[in-house]
Amino acid sequence: MLVITVVLGSAFLYGPHRYKPTYLKLVTPKGWPKPPTNIFAKNPLTEEGFQLGRKLFYDGRLSKDGNFPCASCHQQFAAFANLDHDLSHGFSNRFTKRNAPALFNLAWMKEFQWDGGVNHIEVQPLAPLTDTSEMAETIGNVIHKISADTAYKRMFAAAFGDAGINSQRMLKALAQFTGSIQSYNSKYDKVKRGEASFSVSEEYGYNIFKAKCDACHKEPLFTDNSIRNNGSDVNTNLADNGRMRITGNAADSLKFKVPSLRNIAITAPYMHDGRLYTLSQVIEHYRNKINTKQPTVDSLLKNKIVISNQEKIDLLSFLYTLTDEELVKNKRYEDPEGKNKVFIHQH
Amino acid sequence: MKTLFYLGTVLLCCFLNNVKAQHKNNKPENGKKGFVKIIFINTIHHQPVVLFDSSYRNPFGEDYTITKFKYYVSNMAFYRTGNRYSQKNDYRLVNQAIDSSLSFIINLPENKYDSIGFLLGVDSARNTSGAQTGALDPLNDMFWTWNTGYVMEKMEGTSPQSNAINNKVEYHIGGYKGENSVLHYLTFALPGNKPLIIQNGKTSTLIIEADIAAFWDAATVIKISETPVCSLPGTLAKRIAANFYRLFKVATVINEN
Numbered sequence: 001m002l003v004i005t006v007v008l009g010s011a012f013l014y015g016p017h018r019y020k021p022t023y024l025k026l027v028t029p030k031g032w033p034k035p036p037t038n039i040f041a042k043n044p045l046t047e048e049g050f051q052l053g054r055k056l057f058y059d060g061r062l063s064k065d066g067n068f069p070c071a072s073c074h075q076q077f078a079a080f081a082n083l084d085h086d087l088s089h090g091f092s093n094r095f096t097k098r099n100a101p102a103l104f105n106l107a108w109m110k111e112f113q114w115d116g117g118v119n120h121i122e123v124q125p126l127a128p129l130t131d132t133s134e135m136a137e138t139i140g141n142v143i144h145k146i147s148a149d150t151a152y153k154r155m156f157a158a159a160f161g162d163a164g165i166n167s168q169r170m171l172k173a174l175a176q177f178t179g180s181i182q183s184y185n186s187k188y189d190k191v192k193r194g195e196a197s198f199s200v201s202e203e204y205g206y207n208i209f210k211a212k213c214d215a216c217h218k219e220p221l222f223t224d225n226s227i228r229n230n231g232s233d234v235n236t237n238l239a240d241n242g243r244m245r246i247t248g249n250a251a252d253s254l255k256f257k258v259p260s261l262r263n264i265a266i267t268a269p270y271m272h273d274g275r276l277y278t279l280s281q282v283i284e285h286y287r288n289k290i291n292t293k294q295p296t297v298d299s300l301l302k303n304k305i306v307i308s309n310q311e312k313i314d315l316l317s318f319l320y321t322l323t324d325e326e327l328v329k330n331k332r333y334e335d336p337e338g339k340n341k342v343f344i345h346q347h
Numbered sequence: 348m349k350t351l352f353y354l355g356t357v358l359l360c361c362f363l364n365n366v367k368a369q370h371k372n373n374k375p376e377n378g379k380k381g382f383v384k385i386i387f388i389n390t391i392h393h394q395p396v397v398l399f400d401s402s403y404r405n406p407f408g409e410d411y412t413i414t415k416f417k418y419y420v421s422n423m424a425f426y427r428t429g430n431r432y433s434q435k436n437d438y439r440l441v442n443q444a445i446d447s448s449l450s451f452i453i454n455l456p457e458n459k460y461d462s463i464g465f466l467l468g469v470d471s472a473r474n475t476s477g478a479q480t481g482a483l484d485p486l487n488d489m490f491w492t493w494n495t496g497y498v499m500e501k502m503e504g505t506s507p508q509s510n511a512i513n514n515k516v517e518y519h520i521g522g523y524k525g526e527n528s529v530l531h532y533l534t535f536a537l538p539g540n541k542p543l544i545i546q547n548g549k550t551s552t553l554i555i556e557a558d559i560a561a562f563w564d565a566a567t568v569i570k571i572s573e574t575p576v577c578s579l580p581g582t583l584a585k586r587i588a589a590n591f592y593r594l595f596k597v598a599t600v601i602n603e604n
Contacts, residue, residue: 113493117493120475120476122478123490123495126490127492138486139486143486167486168479171478175477246494248579248582
């Protein structure tokens with residue numbers, strides 16, 4: 001026994017790697033359901049993995065021409081959506097085909113993309129990375145570029161025990177960063193915790209929300225993560241039939257994922273193609289403009305949603321309470337090299 | 348044909364169930380291990396496929412070249428009466444362009460084996476469990492990024508009969524979910540009913556031939572002039588996949604004594 005202890009001890013002290021990561025734990029906020037699966041079960045969450053993922057998220061080298069890191073379409077000040085862009089910019093002045101979704105509370109999400117086509121957080125980055133309208137790069141090239149950087153060698157070793165760089169590790173590190181972005185400190189959350197109180201209008205708005213919106217935008221995540229047709233007319237230029245592209249099933253035509261309403265005030269524009277620029281227009285859609293003739297329109301929307309003008313004002317007041325300033329200002333989510341601010345002006 | 352297919356499915360299920368039921372007894376009797384070298388030979392009319400430079404003709408009079416031919420082989424298992432030895436977590440990407448991918452060696456307990464099987468493609472468990480490495484690394488270009496899943500096989504080439512851009516012929520066949528699944532477990536008797544014999548420390552060889560000629564010579568007619576391209580899961584992919592299953596057979600077993 002003593003011999004074993006001595007041998008193990010010296011291996012630890014003098015071994016080639018002193019792999020001793022700092023393990024982290026994802027918070028399940030009070031009153032929340034547990035995540036549907038533990039996304040870190042086979043990818044232990046560590047400070048080193050998180051920091052590596054953070055660096056990768058902000059690194060332009062993940063794109064073909066260096067200009068399009070993940071963060072170019074997922075901006076922290078917009079809750080990691082793309083502020084003011086219906087469609088985002090990608091390689092060679094191309095446009096993306098859909099509106100960039102906000103990124104937070106991803107550990108509670110089982111399917112990714114507007115059509116739910118991606119089944120695991122680790123493989124999600126491969127879609128924008130290889131899409132010719134987005135980052136337009138190959139996985140091999142990315143690995144080649146980052147492997148030449150000694151800073152990455154150090155960080156991969158710190159995160160995974162040796163300096164080996166491959167796509168699996170890169171994707172796991174990215175998942176550690178994006179999967180750790182959490183939003184649970186909005187005014188709404190503080191009211192729920194008894195740390196703040198709603199104004200009269202916000203309170204009315206909350207009641208209207210619970211009566212008329214909560215079926216799909218379910219608390220506390222403000223989405224049930226289902227895929228539905230909300231009765232938006234087809235944009236014939238984009239000809240995007242949503243979920244049907246994944247399943248090939250006509251019954252899934254024009255269905256898109258229900259987005260979370262958390263941080264909704266700072267993630268304009270709205271809908272899968274960013275067609276609506278204000279929350280007021282979104283409410284107008286649900287009370288007047290749902291195309292109920294579409295055969296796949298959601299059963300909850302067949303009769304549109306009745307919302308009076310006063311209710312609309314109160315509902316808007318409530319939606320503003322879902323903005324989480326702590327997410328937007330959290331230094332742990334910032335570009336580690338401070339370059340991110342460029343993107344505010346670049347596009 | 349449908350009846351035959353049905354009968355085949357039932358028989359296969361019975362066979363698999365039987366194997367499963369007896370799997371618990373699967374212990375190497377004496378702990379001795381040998382090796383089997385698996386060699387894949389990709390052919391057209393039993394001649395090795397020459398990428399790019401050779402032109403072939405299918406029974407419909409369509410000329411074609413092959414520029415890419417690669418497929419996944421996983422969950423390989425070796426059977427003998429009432430017993431099974433299976434390779435777990437073993438995924439191989441056979442790629443005609445890379446010589447070293449055409450053969451590999453695996454350990455097996457000392458025994459006589461009557462038949463073998465493998466899954467063409469990647470099982471659904473690996474399709475749903477995040478980033479993978481090795482043969483399953485997405486940089487091998489066998490992974491759909493927008494609709495998660497591994498491609499089971501890719502066959503690409505050109506044909507003057509193709510109406511696709513640049514006369515392309517591209518069959519990227521995959522899909523693991525529900526009714527769109529192309530996953531198919533293939534089992535093979537060994538030629539001449541001669542067993543594969545594994546002896547301690549020795550290496551026997553098993554040659555599997557995949558003959559592309561069988562693709563065109565199948566009950567489901569796939570003509571280049573009609574369907575030169577298939578690149579997503581669905582009904583067409585399933586029809587084409589059924590033709591691919593027919594390519595494979597065990598050509599030779601060489602036992603080292």
